[in-house]
Amino acid sequence: MASLPGAHGVFVLLLTIVALYLFTRDRLPLEASGLTILIVLLIVFELFPYEADGVRLVPTSFLSGFGHEALITICALMIIGTGLEVTGALQPLAAGLAKAWNAKPKLASLATLAISGILSAFLNNTPIVVMLLPMLVGVALRNKLAPSSLLMPVGFATLVGGMATTIGTSTNLLVVAIAADLGLEPFEMFDFTVPVLLVGSIGVLYLWLVAPRLLPEREQPLSDRAPRVFNAMLHINDASKACGLNFAECLSLTSNEMRVDRIERGEGLAVTKLPSVTIGAGDRLAVRDTPERLKEFEKQLGAKLYSETGLEDIADASAAAEQQFLAEIVVTRGSLLHRGTLTSTRFAQRTGLIPLALHRAREAGSEEISGNIETTRLRAGDVVLVQGTRAQLESLKGSGTALVLDGTTDLPTTHRANRALAIMS
Structure with missing residues (x-):
């Protein structure tokens, strides 16, 4: 009859269950979960040694698997x-x-x-x-x-x-x-x-x-082929048609079709959406709609879907409209944007693309997007709407660092493709 596991065996089984639970938590990176489990294992077996047939198990032997040729x-x-x-x-x-x-x-x-x-x-x-x-x-x-x-x-x-x-x-x-x-x-x-x-x-x-x-x-x-609904910010400046109008008049410029979630002024100050509230330069309108309608609202209000602050170093930021294209970029695990923000990763400066809006699938337990999209922490599955030239989009595709869903051209093979095949062979 097989003997029951000892205290150390029971502990390892319980730790395995905890590890499986942690691996199912999306908010906690797998790397952090795995490292935590390994540290706990080392500490417990160091404080409470395990011996079998008079031989003590050295805790560092748990690390020997990292050097195994199979791994x-x-x-x-x-x-x-x-x-x-x-x-x-x-x-x-x-x-x-x-x-x-x-x-x-x-x-x-x-x-x-x-x-x-x-x-x-x-x-x-x-x-x-x-x-x-x-x-x-x-x-x-x-x-x-x-x-x-x-x-x-x-x-x-x-x-x-x-x-x-x-x-x-x-x-x-x-x-x-x-x-x-x-x-x-x-x-x-x-x-x-x-x-x-x-x-x-x-x-x-x-x-x-x-x-x-x-x-x-x-x-x-x-x-469902319906376009995704994105969260975006319309930035009002002195040249905007909406500048100086009250909120009701601002909505009338879009035939009352624009859905505004909130009005922001200054450093994150929320303004009540009263019809009589005056919209001034520097105000930001948080809106939700499809990419095409967001660009239409931008034109109708004379606003910008992006803040011009910090974009001075971006080439082609003010290129002619006919040279600009919209594209959707999916945030994947391990990508530059995963668990970061558009600001912290310097996405606009790195790619030359201007982030306009953000889409997040509604799932149980998922966080709603609030505040500026540039400071929103991104997670796997988020879709970022960007604007840029065809050359910039092709450059991003060729880099292999992001999944681009614009569908305007076929994904190109990069100059490193032959090198990758040679390494495999």
């Missing part, structure tokens, strides 16, 4: 995969699949599954899914299909393909390395390939022909 290999593959993702090295392949989807969707579906599986045998599946995600979602929207009917089979295909080699998945790498540490005969890279080909080919056919029919039809938020 180093996993990190190296993730770095290479991220390099392929941000340089756009795989975008020509995605573009070719997109054309195939337009011509022969059924065969393109099989090709997508097969290519995803093959690539996953040598790459982390994350960059593969990231590469195919925009294309597959677009195909689903154009053909009025549930995105899950395309995305889930591709996701499973990458898992099947990852089992074909010893480097295909993190689990494979760890198991192979641990088996070698235990003295077992080491596995070669392609020892798993033949059985995976036999079973995986059947699995791919199942994912191609059967799985999409079994998945339930879900009405996805992505199927």
Whole structure:
């Protein structure tokens, strides 16, 4: 009969539960959660030593795993995969699949599954899914299909393909390395390939022909093509048409279609939205609407969607209207903007783009956007509406530091793409 775990074993189990809970908290970074758990583990085993068969467990042995060759290999593959993702090295392949989807969707579906599986045998599946995600979602929207009917089979295909080699998945790498540490005969890279080909080919056919029919039809938020509603600030200056008018007259300039959440004056002073309140230079109107209507309100009021203060060093900030474009930038985990603000990251100065508005999806527990968007702390999933020239947008796309959703041109491959492919090979 197996013995019950001792005090140290119970503590580790409880600490594991705490770790899983912390990993589900979006407000707490995963890095902070992991580091906290590790520190607690080291402190407890230092203060309350654990001995087995007269041998004391040294707490620093918990850190030895960071130097394990399997973990180093996993990190190296993730770095290479991220390099392929941000340089756009795989975008020509995605573009070719997109054309195939337009011509022969059924065969393109099989090709997508097969290519995803093959690539996953040598790459982390994350960059593969990231590469195919925009294309597959677009195909689903154009053909009025549930995105899950395309995305889930591709996701499973990458898992099947990852089992074909010893480097295909993190689990494979760890198991192979641990088996070698235990003295077992080491596995070669392609020892798993033949059985995976036999079973995986059947699995791919199942994912191609059967799985999409079994998945339930879900009405996805992505199927709503209505433009996003953004929070923005209209800055009134001396030359604005609204300067000197009362609030009611200001609304009449927009045919009373502009929705104003609040009026700010000076350093964050809120002014009551009375019809008789006079709008003066320096006032800011907090509004919410679609990008097109925000630009329309800007023109009708003669205001600016951005503060001219601090933009003196931005090239092309006052370029002609016909040279300016609107684009939407998604804040992703690990990006420059994640958990920062537009001001602290010097986004405008770095990119030359002018942030105009901010969209945040309404979720349970999500914080409402209040105050100036430039000082709002951004989180993953936020969408920033920016204005700039085509060259500035292309430069941001090419840098690989942000996900741009303007849809005016295809995402370009950068000059580092060939270098990323060479490193992978």
